[in-house]
Amino acid sequence: MSRRKLCVVTGTRAEYGLLYHLMKEIQEDTDLQLQIIVTGMHLSPEFGLTYRSIEQDGFAIDEKIEMLLSSDTSVGIATSVGIGTIGFAQAYERLRPDMVVLLGDRFEILAAAQAAMIARIPIAHLHGGETTEGVIDESIRHAVTKMSHLHFVAANEYRNRVIQLGENPDRVFNVGAIGLDNIRKLPLLNKEAFEKSIDFVLSKPSFLITYHPVTLQKNHSESAMLELLQALDHFSDATCIFTKPNADMGGRVICEMIDRYVEDNSSRCVSFTSLGQLRYISALQHVDAVIGNSSSGIIEVPFFHKGTVNIGDRQKGRIRAESVIDCVEQKDSIISAIRQALSSEFQEKLQSMESPYGKEYVSAKVKNVLKEVSLDNLLHKTFFDIED
Incomplete structure (x- = not known):
């Protein structure tokens, strides 16, 4: 039986930091095959060529997609999304993943999501349902939610919002904030x-x-x-x-x-x-x-x-x-x-304040769902209507 291929996409240093332990969980599971696509800031000298840190951490990068232009204008960003969409379409054709794993709401993720959707590859999305009213990320995040098939959210309020967008509650998992695994697992200086x-x-x-x-x-x-x-x-x-x-x-x-x-x-x-x-x-x-x-x-x-x-x-x-x-x-x-x-x-x-995002073993929980979920009919989505 072939291993399930899970393709993780990362475009920024911060996003990779949140995904690190999930990538390790996938890498160490003998029933899974980790695929990695890096893009965006990771490949830019201006932002430190941070793809090297991914390699230094023991990961093999399967595809590098150049999409970040030197311009940070609205035209430049929109053009980057177009270039990225082409690059992701070609990468998915070569890698043929069973599922694409995306986190967040940046324009690189929009390109990755729409290419996967059109290629009929199931998408697992992390940190959906959140709101950030001052940035275009707000719209991108909700758009990616509607293109995705599995949802891993950081709080119950966010789970309710994803369901409000019409997603099946059985596919929406409140696992907590995945970045907190770093705090628990990293040997801090x-x-x-x-x-x-x-x-x-x-x-x-x-x-x-x-x-x-x-x-x-x-x-x-x-x-x-x-x-x-x-x-x-x-x-x-x-x-x-x-x-x-x-x-x-x-x-x-x-x-x-x-x-x-x-x-x-x-x-x-x-x-x-x-x-x-x-x-x-x-x-x-x-x-x-x-x-x-x-x-x-x-x-x-x-x-x-x-x-x-x-x-x-x-x-x-x-x-x-x-x-x-x-x-x-x-x-x-x-x-x-x-x-x-x-x-x-x-x-x-x-000293007595508590965070609303605290759950343990987030990466392991996400990996287990990605591993065990049936791929049969996962692409088929029915809009879930909330009863009055």
Whole structure:
């Protein structure tokens, strides 16, 4: 009997970090064959050629699909989706997977999903049902849900939303947030080892900062990032670790502003295109607060009982723990939120705060469903109507 071929697609460093333990679970199961397609930022020198990290982790990459253009305009992103769709169609024809595994809501995933749908390959989708009202990812995520056949969600509210979109409840599994496996399984670096790994010493307070473009708002990235940097000026004793944004519309101007800010504040600031999962997760346990608009601040950070200053609307709609402090993209609002995160009262409350995403052995649960589900009639979908 031939092994079931599960094709995992990854286009960014963050997404790969979330998928890592699932890929290991598949790789180590003798009844399964892991196929890997890398695309997007993984293949870009500008973003650190992070496909090399995948290979260093012991994975064999089956296909590399070049689709990321140098432009981060709306035309450039749309063209990238078109190029990616062609590349995925050709890759699927060569690999002939039994199922494609996709995570999230980026434009690379849209290309991968629509090519698989047309090729009549079942799609398993992770982290559907979530809402992020400030970005185009919102629409992409729900579109991929409708193209998919199995759904692995991070919370019961998200499961209900996927069902509300017409998906059969028997195919929607609330397994929790898959990225939390990293926190439980990675041998994290202690503070001294972490500082050595980034050649930078943390002082009090210390911040980890990741700010992505809010892609539904035109010409917004520069002004919003300027407000954030001006807010950081009010904490002149703080050490800051910046991780640069993904390849989204408006991302390059943010990278340029980070570079200038770090150059002007080199004694207390450092930036990275990619920290990698080990250093990034290790950073979460050593900094005093996480600042920006990354989903990590909503999902992973609460497990370290650290405060998240969540700026703007990019993560609007996601379930959040009480450790998340929301603020608008204005200097004074950001300053106030950071002060709250550092306050002794808030720090004391953090110790008893709980995350809504906590489930154990997420990767193993997902792998078992992928392994055991019958492929017969999996492509056939009937719209599930919710009774009044």
